[in-house]
Amino acid sequence: MTQDNKLQVEAIKRGTVIDHIPAQVGFKLLSLFRLTETDQRITIGLNLPSGELGRKDLIKIENTFLTDDQINQLAVYAPHATVNRIDDYNVVAKIAPTLPDRIDRVLTCPNSNCISRTEPVFSSFAVKQRQDELHLKCKYCEKEFAHSVVMAND
Template identity: 55%
Template structure:
């Protein structure tokens, strides 16, 4: 190990989310409610990466992401890798696939959308346009870039 690298403690059991685009790690922590857990979490922000230039990484002890959660992760970090850890070893790598729709996760950014005034669950169609993730609200039919979506 050279002097410019920092050693991060390995986790015994849990999930490691690596290759998150720099700046998206905090959104992912919020999206999955990881900050509310009592488990140990290690977060690295703006770490050097040969592939991305800079990346974020999240390690969560005693928590396993499901395939559905991993696919929701693809909304903000389509190139991320999700490794499930048992006894300090990677036992499974989850493949990320952009979901076709997302329900009840985000509020519609359009303040005039009926979803803000009626007791309905938010619903969005998801698609990739020129490598950018876009959300289309089922109710107001407006399309939004992922950076506009609030958890």
């Protein structure tokens, strides 16, 4: 909310709100997770003021609820995001994504020789936490990449 207590992005009656997305990541999430492949209304807030992040993105999708797998895969891109399930304009569940063991069908392997780039298979990466850095290991070529390398590839 702003100083005069007005919502900057309109409330939804029923659906999902993904909040606390790092600024400049909202559009990437829409694309990677194919969230726009629906006929439901989607409201996007970009570079909104945030006490915690300075600036944040926000996505609201009416009449759509993410699966637990989808929610947890968000942690790779937005580790501090919250996913709110809305019913009758009220938050009925507030979920913090947890880092999954695998992320499937979302990313592209940066290895140009990987079969996932040319064969009709879905991408699949094992998620590994190393000290303060996230690494992703491709199921097919078995190469491991820093999170930032895979993100820059998509």
